[in-house]
Amino acid sequence: xxxxxxxxxxxxxxxxxxxxxxxxxxxxxxxxxxxxxxxxxxxxxxxxxxxxxxxxxxxxxxxxxxxxxxxxxxxxxxxxxxxxxxxxxxxxxxxxxxxxxxxxxxxxxxxxxxxxxxxxxxxxxxxxxxxxxxxxxxxxxxxxxxxxxxxxxxxxxxxxxxxxxxxxxxxxxxxxxxxxxxxxxxxxxxxxxxxxxxxxxxxxxxxxxxxxxxxxxxxxxxxxxxxxxxxxxxxxxxxxxxxxxxxxxxxxxxxxxxxxxxxxxxxxxxxxxxxxxxxxxxxxxxxxxxxxxxxxxxxxxxxxxxxxxxxxxxxxxxxxxxxxxxxxxxxxxxxxxxxxxxxxxxxxxxxxxxxxxxxxxxxxxxxxxxxxxxxxxxxxxxxxxxxxxxxxxxxxxxxxxxxxxxxxxxxxxxxxxxx
Amino acid sequence: xxxxxxxxxxxxxxxxxxxxxxxxxxxxxxxxxxxxxxxxxxxxxxxxxxxxxxxxxxxxxxxxxxxxxxxxxxxxxxxxxxxxxxxxxxxxxxxxxxxxxxxxxxxxxxxxxxxxxxxxxxxxxxxxxxxxxxxxxxxxxxxxxxxxxxxxxxxxxxxxxxxxxxxxxxxxxxxxxxxxxxxxxxxxxxxxxxxxxxxxxxxxxxxxxxxxxxxxxxxxxxxxxxxxxxxxxxxxxxxxxxxxxxxxxxxxxxxxxxxxxxxxxxxxxxx
Numbered sequence: 001x002x003x004x005x006x007x008x009x010x011x012x013x014x015x016x017x018x019x020x021x022x023x024x025x026x027x028x029x030x031x032x033x034x035x036x037x038x039x040x041x042x043x044x045x046x047x048x049x050x051x052x053x054x055x056x057x058x059x060x061x062x063x064x065x066x067x068x069x070x071x072x073x074x075x076x077x078x079x080x081x082x083x084x085x086x087x088x089x090x091x092x093x094x095x096x097x098x099x100x101x102x103x104x105x106x107x108x109x110x111x112x113x114x115x116x117x118x119x120x121x122x123x124x125x126x127x128x129x130x131x132x133x134x135x136x137x138x139x140x141x142x143x144x145x146x147x148x149x150x151x152x153x154x155x156x157x158x159x160x161x162x163x164x165x166x167x168x169x170x171x172x173x174x175x176x177x178x179x180x181x182x183x184x185x186x187x188x189x190x191x192x193x194x195x196x197x198x199x200x201x202x203x204x205x206x207x208x209x210x211x212x213x214x215x216x217x218x219x220x221x222x223x224x225x226x227x228x229x230x231x232x233x234x235x236x237x238x239x240x241x242x243x244x245x246x247x248x249x250x251x252x253x254x255x256x257x258x259x260x261x262x263x264x265x266x267x268x269x270x271x272x273x274x275x276x277x278x279x280x281x282x283x284x285x286x287x288x289x290x291x292x293x294x295x296x297x298x299x300x301x302x303x304x305x306x307x308x309x310x311x312x313x314x315x316x317x318x319x320x321x322x323x324x325x326x327x328x329x330x331x332x333x334x335x336x337x338x339x340x341x342x343x344x345x346x347x348x349x350x351x352x353x354x355x356x357x358x359x360x361x362x363x364x365x366x367x368x369x370x371x372x373x374x375x376x377x378x379x380x381x382x383x384x385x386x387x388x389x390x391x392x393x394x395x396x397x398x399x400x401x402x403x404x405x406x407x408x409x410x411x412x413x414x415x416x417x418x419x
Numbered sequence: 420x421x422x423x424x425x426x427x428x429x430x431x432x433x434x435x436x437x438x439x440x441x442x443x444x445x446x447x448x449x450x451x452x453x454x455x456x457x458x459x460x461x462x463x464x465x466x467x468x469x470x471x472x473x474x475x476x477x478x479x480x481x482x483x484x485x486x487x488x489x490x491x492x493x494x495x496x497x498x499x500x501x502x503x504x505x506x507x508x509x510x511x512x513x514x515x516x517x518x519x520x521x522x523x524x525x526x527x528x529x530x531x532x533x534x535x536x537x538x539x540x541x542x543x544x545x546x547x548x549x550x551x552x553x554x555x556x557x558x559x560x561x562x563x564x565x566x567x568x569x570x571x572x573x574x575x576x577x578x579x580x581x582x583x584x585x586x587x588x589x590x591x592x593x594x595x596x597x598x599x600x601x602x603x604x605x606x607x608x609x610x611x612x613x614x615x616x617x618x619x620x621x622x623x624x625x626x627x628x629x630x631x632x633x634x635x636x637x638x639x640x641x642x643x644x645x646x647x648x649x650x651x652x653x654x655x656x657x658x659x660x661x662x663x664x665x666x667x668x669x670x671x672x673x674x675x676x677x678x679x680x681x682x683x684x685x686x687x688x689x690x
Contacts, residue, residue, distance in 0.1 A: 012653050016646055023642040030632040030683055061630045161628070170625070200540055207543050228543035229623045240625040350625045357627060364614040371610060375603040395652070398596035 010079025150370025160359030436466030499562025563605030
C-alpha cells in the first residue's frame with residue numbers, strides 16, 4: 001500500500017495534476033483582486049466571498065494551500081527525477097545501444113556505400129560503436145540527462161524563492177533632499193543630496209534620479225546616482241528608485257500674523273488644527289494644473305508650470321469648503337489664514353537583499369541547459385548493417401529520420417561524383 | 420523624408436499582402452494547384468519584406484526597436500509568425516503550412532492596425548537593454564507557437580476531412596512532429612522570455628517575480644506547454660489530443676498578450 005502511494009506521489013500522472021493545479025491557482029490569482037481588506041471580498045462576491053477568504057484567495061500566492069501544492073510538486077519532481085535517473089545514467093554509458101523496433105524505418109538503398117556514409121557520420125561527430133555485421137553510429141548521449149538537469153533547475157528556482165521568502169530583507173523609505181537613512185545591518189547610511197525628474201521637450205518624464213552619498217562610520221565613501229533600472233548595490237544591499245511624491249509646507253496664521261502651525265504635508269494627507277477643530281485635507285498638489293472633462297483637477301505633467309493645490313476644509317467634522325489655490329496664496333477661514341507653499345519632491349526608494357535570487361539565476365541556467373540538451377542534443381543512434389540503416393531516437397524521430405535521409409542523399413551524390 | 424508616412428504606407432501594403440497570401444493559400448488548399456501555392460509563398464515573402472521595411476522606418480523615426488507598446492508588439496508578433504513560417508517553408512518546402520499560418524499572421528496584423536501607432540518615448544521602466552532581449556525572444560516564441568497552432572489546426576482538419584485527395588496537405592505524422600518541434604523551440608524561447616523578464620524586473624522593480632498578471636500568465640502558458648511536452652514525450656501523446664493541446668496553448672499565448680492588457684491591471688500594460 002505504502003509503495004503504491006509512494007509510486008503515485010512520484011508519478012508523472014500526479015506531476016501533471018500538480019502542474020494543472022498550479023496553473024489553475026495562478027489563474028485564480030490573476031482574476032481575484034489580491035491583497036484587499038478582508039471585508040471587501042464578501043462585498044464583491046457575496047456568499048462566495050467568504051469561501052474565498054477561507055480558501056485564502058485574497059492572498060493566493062502566499063496561501064498555505066498554494067505553498068503546499070508547490071511543496072508537493074517539488075517532492076514529486078525530485079522523486080520522478082530520481083526514478084528516471086538510473087535509466088538515464090545507463091543510457092549514458094558507451095556500452096548502451098538501443099535495439100531497433102520492428103516497425104523502424106530502414107533507409108538503406110541498394111547502391112549505398114557504407115564506408116562513405118561512415119566517413120560522413122564521423123564528420124558530423126557521430127561515434128562508431130561495434131564492428132562486423134551490425135554496428136551503431138551514436139551522437140549526443142549527454143542529452144539523456146536533459147530532463148534531469150531541467151528538473152534540478154526548477155527545484156533550485158523554487159528553493160531560491162523559498163530562501164528569498166524566508167530571509168530577504170526588504171523595505172521602502174521616503175527621503176527629502178538632505179535627509180539620511182541608516183542601514184545598521186549593512187554598516188552604511190545614505191544621504192540624499194538631490195532628487196529630480198528629467199523631462200523631455202514635451203514635458204514627459206525621461207527619468208527619476210536620486211543623487212546619494214554613502215557613508216560608512218561617518219565617512220563619505222562614495223557618491224552615486226540611482227535611477228529606474230540602475231539600482232545601487234552596496235554591502236550586499238540593493239537600493240532602487242521606486243516612487244516619488246511632493247511634500248508641501250502648510251502654514252496657519254491668525255489675523256495678527258502669528259504663526260500657529262508650520263509643518264509638512266503630502267497628497268492625500270490631512271492636518272488637524274486642534275485649537276480650531278479644523279481639519280485641512282490636501283486632496284493633491286498639481287504641478288501643471290488643469291481639469292478633465294468631468295471637472296476634476298488633473299496635472300498635465302510633473303513639471304511645475306501652473307502649480308495649484310486642491311484643498312478641502314472640515315470643521316467639527318462638517319464640510320466647510322474646498323479650494324483651488326496657488327502656492328503661497330492665503331485661504332481665509334474664520335479668523336485664520338491657511339497657506340500651502342514650497343512644493344518639494346521627495347524620493348521613494350526600495351531596499352532589498354535577497355540571496356535566494358542567486359539560486360534562482362543558477363536554477364534558470366540549469367533549466368536552459370536542460371532544455372537545450374532535451375530538444376537539441378538528444379541521443380541519436382543509427383543502426384547500420386550491410387542492408388539496413390535505421391535511425392533510432394526517442395525525442396524527434398521524424399526530424400532525425402528526415403535529416404538522415406538528406407545525409408544519405410548527399411552520400412549517394414558524392415559517390416556519384418566519385419564514380 | 421517623412422518616415423511616418425512611409426512607415427504607415429508600408430505597414431498597410433504588408434497587411435494587404437498578408438491578406439492576399441491568406442486568400443491565395445485558401446484557393447490553393449481548395450483548388451490544389453501547386454502553382455497557386457507558390458504565389459501564396461511569394462505574397463508571404465513579399466509581405467514580410469515590406470513589413471520589415473516598415474519596422475526599419477519606425478526604428479529610424481523612434482530611434483529604438485519597435486517593441487515598446489501594444490501596436491509595436493502586435494506588429495512584431497505578426498512579423499515573428501511570418502518569419503517562423505518562412506524559415507519552415509525554406510527548410511522543408513511544405514507550402515500548405517502557409518494556408519494555416521498566414522491567416523493567424525494576417526489576424527494579428529489586422530489587430531495591430533486597429534491600435535494607436537503613435538510613437539512615444541520610452542517610460543523610465545522600459546529604458547533597459549533587457550527590453551530588446553526580453554521582447555525579441557517573446558516575438559520569436561509567440562511566432563513559433565502560432566506556427567505550431569497552424570500546424571495543429573491543419574492536423575485536426577486533415578484528420579477529420581473526408582477529402583481523400585490530400586496531396587496538398589502535409590502528411591498527418593509530419594504535421595504532428597513538426598508542430599511538436601516548433602513548440603519545443605517556442606518553449607525554449609518562452610523560458611528565455613520569463614528568465615530575462617525576471618532579471619530585468621529585479622533591476623527595475625527590485626523583485627524578480629511579483630505575480631503580476633502578465634508574468635503569471637506567461638508562467639501559465641509555460642505550464643500548459645510543459646504538460647504538453649511531458650505527455651507527449653513520456654506518455655506518447657500524439658495526434659488529435661496533442662493538436663488540441665497545441666491550440667489551447669496558443670489561446671493562452673493570445674490571452675497573455677491581448678487579454679491581460681485588456682482585462683487585468685498589470686505593470687506590463689503599455690498601451
